[in-house]
Amino acid sequence: MLTAPHAEDLPLSLEDEKTDTMSTTAPEKRDSVVEAKTVHPRRSFTKDVVLICTVTLAMILNTANNTAVGISLPTIGRELNIIEYKLQWIISAYSLSSGCLLLFLGRLADLYSRKYTFIFGCGFMGILGLGCGFAQDEITLDVLRGLQGIGAAACIPAALGILAHNFPPSPIRSIAFATFAAGAPVGAAIGSAIGGVLTQLTDKTWRSTFWFLTGLSAVCCLGGIISIDNDFSRDMIDRRVDWLGAFLVTAGLTFIIFVLSDGSIAEDGWKTGYIIALLIVGVVLLGLFVWWEHRLEQMHERGEASLDNWWTPPPLMSVTVWTRAQGKLAVVLMIAFLEWCSFNSFTFWIQLYYQDYVGLNPILTMVRLLPMCVTGVICNLIVALVVGHVPVVFLIVIGTLFTGVANLLFAVIDPGAPFWAFGFPAAIVSVFGADFVFATGTLFVAKVCLPHEQSVGGALFQTLTQVGTAFGIAISTIVFNSSIAKSSLQYGVVVNKSGTNAPRPAQLVAYKDAMWTGCAFGFVGAILALIFLRSVGIVGHRKEPDARSDTTVNNQDAPASHA
Structure with a gap:
């Protein structure tokens, strides 16, 4: 049975393989018809909870692999004699491989098995992380970090596909995606906390951090084996890569x-x-x-x-996926790119500001970042409760504006002011954008992507966030370097390549200018949402359908075609 979508609703997706009756639907009609019949596996509530916790832990692990290492960079640099300006490659190598392989590994997950792709990714992250803990020089650590990112590229898009496959459109789907999104800020906070504590208080300093994260990887693998059903579909005829x-x-x-x-x-x-x-x-x-x-x-x-x-x-990637929902998906992806430019630029520079400019140790830096964790959890609880009632444009605009404001607070910071005047409110509002955009963005992707491309859709979203992270840090670094060189000349100092000889007033100006850059990224994202997403409406689900029956009829959900 085919029904026309309501005018206010976007075309949604089937969450499982559908019949072939729509296989000849023309591409231009895919967003204008829906199919009523969806099949979902029977699952227990306990198994669902374990599944949500497992994929969320994978997101925590992925984020912590950056923040925990990031807060340990000064110590790593001293112990391995790494020049300061080369330290960023310990972070960048991980982001490089994880960002570049998302689409490919996401496609493999869709073609063969999201479950085993997820387990492989978590296990691979753990094994390479264990090796990082034994690295004795810069090159070895950089190479191992680059290889470790392959694990993240495998497990994160597979996790998004797993959520879309196992949870039909309903309030629990919104909760699952919001919880998964909460893994990012929680992972950032846990990574900073664990990285700071282990680096400062253990004999093995930064090496202990990698070994702790290896343990989390093992837990993810075990949870995946227990809670994720075998999702290999024998109905898919063409599995060529x-x-x-x-x-x-x-x-x-x-x-x-x-x-x-x-x-x-x-x-x-x-x-x-x-x-x-x-x-x-x-x-x-x-x-x-x-x-x-x-x-x-x-x-x-x-x-x-x-x-x-x-x-x-x-x-590998349907080009027309960018035109889904009358091009709204492309706008959401661009906003995700800009939000991650803003948010990760913010987190990158505040850690350097606290440690290199203010002179705080890793633990005191971690304490100043803890409000981000608490707010991140609260933000995702808010998303889970309101995403089925509030148009997505409000959530995205509020989030991106708040991330911009966090950068703005540091762009005008007075170093002599107490933490509560600038640092605390900035930490509180900074995570709104990442949490709101990730949760609503991934829900939106799951709606408009076809069932055989759920992991690819998630990978596309993740790719834009990874490229956004690299782009935001790169542009803000250009601004920082240009500003510190120009400001230092005013004091008669020619700054060296690492910037360590720059006068303190010049350093402060450079930090502020880098934050202005992050502020601009956030505000541009808010403007795009206001202009292009006003007609999107609500992306969550207010009414619980009969989601656990073997055959679920849902007239709202499914764009149309089976490829």
Whole structure:
């Protein structure tokens, strides 16, 4: 039975494999029809709770792998004799691999098994994290961190696909996605707290942090084995992998994220030859990826693809996914990019401000970041309660504005003022954007993406946040370096490459200018939401359907096509 969607509703997605009756639906009609029948597995409440806790712990682990290491960077630098401006590669190497492989590994999860992709990712993170704890030099640590990011690229999009697959549209789905989103701020706080305490109070300092995170990885693997059903579908006929598309997008993103991470510390900065060359190559490869995916998609729509031809697999990423919901998905993805530019720029610079400018030790720095954890949990509770009642535009605008305000508070900070005047309110409001955008954004992706691309949709969202993180830190670093050099000249000092000889007033100006950059990212995201998302409406669900029956009828949910 087909029904027309209500005018105020966006097209939603089936959460499981559907019948083939819609397989010939034209792409331009996919957002205008819905299918009524959805099949969901029977599950116990206890198993659902364990599942939600497991995937949330994976998100906590992923975030903590950055924040725990980030707060340990000064200690790592001293023990391994790493030059200060090269320390960021310990963070960037992880983000580089995890960001570049999200789409590819998300597609593999959709094609074969989200469960085993998730377990592999968590286990891989743990094993490589264990190795990081034994690293004895800079190169070894950087390489192991880069490999460790592959685990995150596997488990996070698989987790999003698992949630979309196991929870039909209902209040519990909103709770599941909000809880999963809460893993990011909780992971940031736990990472900072554990990283600070273990680094300062244990004999093995920063190495203890990696070993602790390895233990969390083991718990994730165990939880995945217990709570996640085998989701391998035998109904999917074409499981060919788009290896050319995977190569193009992975190589393109690798070059671009590498340039964003290394451009500011290269020998001649952004004018360095290899930086310019790799940036051009990266952009060209991404352009070729989009062209190739569009070509494959058109071939399959016209019925020209054959299982006998290895060069005509289903596309790694449907190009038309960007046009879903009349282009609103593309706007949500861009807002996620800008929000992560703003939020991660903020978290990056406040840790350096507290430790390098104010001179606090890791534990005292961690204490000043703890309000972010508490607020993060509260924000996601708010999302779970109101996402089925409040239009998404309000949540996203409020969130992005608050993240911008957090940057603004540090952009005008008075170092002599008490923590409660600037630092505390900034920590409180900073997480609103990341929590609101992640929870509502992933719910939106689950609605408009087709069942066979749930993990790819989640991977696309995660890719934009990873690239946003690298881009935000890179741009704010350019601003910081330019500002500190210019301000130091006013005091008759030519600043060195690491900036350690800059006068303190010049350092303060540079920190403030970097925060102004983060502020701009947040405010631009709010403006985009106000302009383009006013008609989106509510993305959560207010009424509990018969979600645990073997066959669930839901006239609201399913865009239309089975590929």
